[in-house]
Amino acid sequence: MKARENPFSVSLVLAVRYRFLEGGWEDLLGRLHALEGRGAIVGPEGSGKTTLLEDLATLLERRGRSVSLVTLSAGEHSLSSQQRRAVLEAATSQSSLLVDGADALAPRAWRALFREGGGAGGFVVTTHAEGLLPTLWRTRTSPDLFAKTVQELTGAGPEAFGRPVEDLFRSHAGNLREALRELYDVCAENSR
């Protein structure tokens, strides 16, 4: 199958938005309010932290908030000058500062971000482990969530691609991104 026809291509997978397994936006926003706008979205790889953070950014903007979204990749142990500017601007303008992958930062860089980001109108980060900020939300996945995601992308369940959903889900330890990448390969090998 051609890459552009693959239903599991990255652009299509990234278009799938966050699904709450329990609770919903009002619960999350209520908790964020209770935490005075500061908290961490915590969860393992491929559990939807980035997607939830992006969706939170969209929601806050729709509600009239100004948002600065800073994305860090694994291996980025300090903020670039551009990212640092975004942090300082958020602090100055009282925008909400959202930082994806905050646990990539070295301790010293995190302390600087914590100090500078603390002045923003809101401060939400994603991390793999608890402890950077009070936990706002824990992301997790389930075989049912995986099945629904595949259904949304293809109109069919994971079984249509040759493996039982539970099997595929568990073989990737619940990492939906990796499970979907495996299905990309299954489709790529199909000659249609």
Next chain:
Amino acid sequence: MSRLEIATEGGRLAFHPGEELRGTASWSLDAPPTKVELRLFWRTEGKGSQDVGVIETVSFDGAGPEDRREFRIHLPSGPYSFSGKLISLIWALELVAEPGADAGRQDITLSPTGREIVLAAAEE
């Protein structure tokens, strides 16, 4: 609801490198635009993260909320439109108006054969 449309001359969607692409952009917007522009770009689709390259931008000065403009774009010599199992490169025209998030898009093919280059493995 806003409408933005791109029509290529004669409805052609496949072009040779270096050729001139002619067409018409038309739109009907909910609010007067501050900017309307047409972009020629390529993007990748596939297993890896997406890349995008904007090659040319045509701005339509003094655009009204309901308008229609002809355009001409000199297409580059490459890269060609192609597809393999892991990556496809797709050329497209996009018509965008600000403010607003609406856009009109038309995929096209850029190739010396007039057809997308299909890498052998994806053809199997």
